[in-house]
Amino acid sequence: MASSNWDRMLRIDLNRRTYAVEETTAQLEEYVGGMGRGVKLLLDEMVAGADPLGPANRLIFSTGPLTGTLAPMFAQTCLVTKSPLTGTILNTYAGGDLGAEIKFAGYDALIFEGQADDWSYIFIDDGHVSFHDAAHLLKMDSLGTEQVVREELGVAQARVITIGLAGQNLVKFAAILSGRRVFGRGGAGAVMGSKRLKAIAIRGTRGLDVYDRGAFLAAVDEANSVINKELANEFSLLGMFSRHGTGSGMGVVNEQGALPTRNHYMGYFADADKIDSYAYARDYPTRIISCYACPVHCGQVHHINKGPWAGLVTRGPEYETMYALGSEVLNSSAEALAKANDLCERLGMDTLTAGTAVALALECAEKGIIKGEGSKLKFGDPRAVLTLLEDIAHRRGLGDLLAEGPGVAARELGGEAPAFAMQVKNSGFAAWMPRRMKGTGLSFATANRGGCHKRAPIGAEIMGFVDMDAVEGKAAMVKEIQDKVNAIFTLVGCRFSEFVLPLESYLALLEGATGTSLSAEEFMTLGERIWNLERVFNVAEGFRRKDDSLPGRCYTPIVGERSKGAVLTEEGMNYMLDEYYSLRGWDSEGVPQAAKLAELGIEAYIARMST
Amino acid sequence: MNQSPLLVNEESCTECESCSLICSIEKTGLTNPKLARVRVVKRWPQPPQLQICRQIDCQGTPCVEACPTEGLYVSGREVVLKEEECTGCLVCVEACPYQAIWFDQERSVPYKCDLCGGAPRCIEYCFVDALLWQDGGENG
Numbered sequence: 001m002a003s004s005n006w007d008r009m010l011r012i013d014l015n016r017r018t019y020a021v022e023e024t025t026a027q028l029e030e031y032v033g034g035m036g037r038g039v040k041l042l043l044d045e046m047v048a049g050a051d052p053l054g055p056a057n058r059l060i061f062s063t064g065p066l067t068g069t070l071a072p073m074f075a076q077t078c079l080v081t082k083s084p085l086t087g088t089i090l091n092t093y094a095g096g097d098l099g100a101e102i103k104f105a106g107y108d109a110l111i112f113e114g115q116a117d118d119w120s121y122i123f124i125d126d127g128h129v130s131f132h133d134a135a136h137l138l139k140m141d142s143l144g145t146e147q148v149v150r151e152e153l154g155v156a157q158a159r160v161i162t163i164g165l166a167g168q169n170l171v172k173f174a175a176i177l178s179g180r181r182v183f184g185r186g187g188a189g190a191v192m193g194s195k196r197l198k199a200i201a202i203r204g205t206r207g208l209d210v211y212d213r214g215a216f217l218a219a220v221d222e223a224n225s226v227i228n229k230e231l232a233n234e235f236s237l238l239g240m241f242s243r244h245g246t247g248s249g250m251g252v253v254n255e256q257g258a259l260p261t262r263n264h265y266m267g268y269f270a271d272a273d274k275i276d277s278y279a280y281a282r283d284y285p286t287r288i289i290s291c292y293a294c295p296v297h298c299g300q301v302h303h304i305n306k307g308p309w310a311g312l313v314t315r316g317p318e319y320e321t322m323y324a325l326g327s328e329v330l331n332s333s334a335e336a337l338a339k340a341n342d343l344c345e346r347l348g349m350d351t352l353t354a355g356t357a358v359a360l361a362l363e364c365a366e367k368g369i370i371k372g373e374g375s376k377l378k379f380g381d382p383r384a385v386l387t388l389l390e391d392i393a394h395r396r397g398l399g400d401l402l403a404e405g406p407g408v409a410a411r412e413l414g415g416e417a418p419a420f421a422m423q424v425k426n427s428g429f430a431a432w433m434p435r436r437m438k439g440t441g442l443s444f445a446t447a448n449r450g451g452c453h454k455r456a457p458i459g460a461e462i463m464g465f466v467d468m469d470a471v472e473g474k475a476a477m478v479k480e481i482q483d484k485v486n487a488i489f490t491l492v493g494c495r496f497s498e499f500v501l502p503l504e505s506y507l508a509l510l511e512g513a514t515g516t517s518l519s520a521e522e523f524m525t526l527g528e529r530i531w532n533l534e535r536v537f538n539v540a541e542g543f544r545r546k547d548d549s550l551p552g553r554c555y556t557p558i559v560g561e562r563s564k565g566a567v568l569t570e571e572g573m574n575y576m577l578d579e580y581y582s583l584r585g586w587d588s589e590g591v592p593q594a595a596k597l598a599e600l601g602i603e604a605y606i607a608r609m610s611t
Numbered sequence: 612m613n614q615s616p617l618l619v620n621e622e623s624c625t626e627c628e629s630c631s632l633i634c635s636i637e638k639t640g641l642t643n644p645k646l647a648r649v650r651v652v653k654r655w656p657q658p659p660q661l662q663i664c665r666q667i668d669c670q671g672t673p674c675v676e677a678c679p680t681e682g683l684y685v686s687g688r689e690v691v692l693k694e695e696e697c698t699g700c701l702v703c704v705e706a707c708p709y710q711a712i713w714f715d716q717e718r719s720v721p722y723k724c725d726l727c728g729g730a731p732r733c734i735e736y737c738f739v740d741a742l743l744w745q746d747g748g749e750n751g
Contacts, residue, residue, distance in 0.1 A: 068642060070642060072629075097628070104645070157652070157653075180655070205645050206641075207635065207639055207641025208642040210642075224736075231738075287658065289626050290625040290626055291627070292628055293628060293632060295629070297625040297739070301655075301656050
């Protein structure tokens with residue numbers, strides 16, 4: 001029966017330099033694809049307590065049933081692994097066109113396991129896999145590596161995944177690059193580095209089918225119609241992103257006093273309009289780009305044609321990076337921010353956790369917690385940020401400590417540092433303030449991958465559909481968005497698709513592509529099942545309520561304009577957390593109860609939590 | 612002035628490749644830009660090259676000039692490829708300045724954009740007007 005799924009995965013063993021094609025089991029197919037497949041595989045294949053930087057860890061690049069098809073807003077690829085940054089299970093996403101190429105090569109997923117003695121890169125050319133020595137690439141940055149790998153293979157249009165120096169040096173928040181798109185969060189780059197895998201090139205020439213072409217194309221047209229209607233409204237989120245990129249919302253967030261500034265000390269950055277999307281488009285030649293098959297085209301390419309870094313071309317920075325390497329460190333220079341963004345791509349690091357680690361260092365220097373040479377660091381000095389980013393990737397001096405992640409570094413630095421290390425489970429905060437947006441705060445605290453904004457009610461809170469300051473009702477909102485986004489991530493839909501596509505649209509696309517028919521309720525339950533599986537994984541690693549917590553700064557009032565005095569109380573946080581655990585069917589320690597797992601049909605995993 | 616009914620504007624292209632995808636579906640039933648008759652070649656950081664036949668907008672129609680048989684000829688505003696006349700010599704593939712003629716190994720014939728007989732599907736899926744259908748022109 002025709003389907004957009006191949007029901008085949010490619011497994012590559014880096015110890016033996018062997019590969020095998022595996023059929024997917026019916027049990028795995030129940031998880032649809034993308035994140036669901038990845039979580040299920042990792043949970044089943046990796047024992048609790050295994051070293052994320054050891055041979056037992058897997059790098060699972062998992063596509064969805066809509067990846068590679070004409071369906072709009074399904075360009076991303078999901079990557080599941082155990083995070084060396086948090087110690088939790090991790091799912092992280094890169095846009096662009098990688099996932100489509102994996103599908104065209106004839107696979108739904110790529111699984112890398114083992115650990116080689118020598119550095120290599122791999123070429124997946126449809127059904128053929130070859131291993132190549134990579135020792136000569138180790139001095140090259142991620143983008144340079146991509147170019148050389150293409151030249152060596154003689155395949156100009158191959159998609160290439162790489163790591164940079166940070167991944168090689170096992171920086172705990174190292175990223176994996178797919179062109180200029182980034183698997184940013186959680187340190188997947190360090191996992192790839194631990195396997196001594198410098199790059200993966202892929203070329204796929206196979207055509208992808210669907211179950212019912214007529215029904216599928218009708219669902220595509222319906223989705224495009226809904227999306228294009230939203231895009232026509234220049235004040236909708238997608239309408240703004242489409243015209244000006246994700247950084248177009250920075251002013252809106254800033255006006256609400258919700259833009260994390262100066263290491264989350266303030267919620268308003270006076271110079272926000274010097275580094276937002278409008279500033280870039282005004283001052284530098286800009287070109288708009290899309291992910292694969294996406295009409296939203298929220299990507300922006302900026303040519304920095306003046307100043308100390310004239311000649312630099314970057315994709316982005318995206319909004320989240322404008323915060324992490326901009327407002328959070330009081331960087332008012334669009335040029336320095338572009339340089340910092342480019343540096344993180346070339347070195348291969350998550351801009352978010354890198355930014356929070358840098359901000360931590362700046363504040364520690366200011367407060368005298370860091371002594372000696374590092375004590376001269378200060379906010380508002382972009383050169384210091386660039387130097388620290390290099391030091392982290394090279395693991396030099398203070399950078400070596402920051403490379404362990406902001407939570408770990410703060411404990412080591414001592415004093416009151418842990419209170420202003422803006423992280424959850426050692427993963428840096430995204431660009432949102434728990435004191436201002438309470439539901440988003442609960443999302444950060446409870447996220448299975450730590451400090452995560454992808455399953456937060458950000459749109460509802462920042463657009464004012466709900467009272468952002470209220471704690472009441474937020475637990476239910478957070479649970480719903482977590483389950484829903486997890487479900488969408490089985491198809492590997494873009495996070496932004498949730499802003500616009502109704503559930504029926506996802507289900508119609510899925511049915512047209514694969515013949516799989518799910519009700520909205522079943523789809524949401526799938527998301528909940530995956531959320532619980534992740535939780536089981538984390539509980540088995542020792543995570544409990546104490547880890548679902550926010551740093552002390554979130555419980556002290558915001559300083560400065562627009563949101564002065566806004567605060568989250570410990571009482572409010574506990575109220576939300578208790579309600580959340582209760583709604584989830586988890587005990588007061590955040591451990592899923594047997595009845596909940598049974599209800600979700602995953603009672604077989606109860607035993608894992610008692611090991 | 613006579614013009615191709617299909618206007619191509621590479622500067623506007625955002626590289627989503629939807630044109631290629633609907634083209635490959637239309638022509639082969641399967642999805643893969645590598646099967647399409649319009650292809651987007653990314654050239655970071657410059658706008659992409661759009662590989663698609665420019666029809667009579669192509670100066671001197673070199674494929675027609677190069678073809679040793681009657682396999683390629685101008686008809687109205689179009690450049691028409693007639694498979695039956697093709698000997699598979701591939702000089703047209705070499706001659707095309709837009710790299711917009713490909714060779715089907717299995718069927719041993721070249722292929723290129725045929726404007727879908729006057730209603731090209733790619734136009735429907737290009738939301739940024741990088742590909743535009745223009746009516747009018749002397750033969751329009």
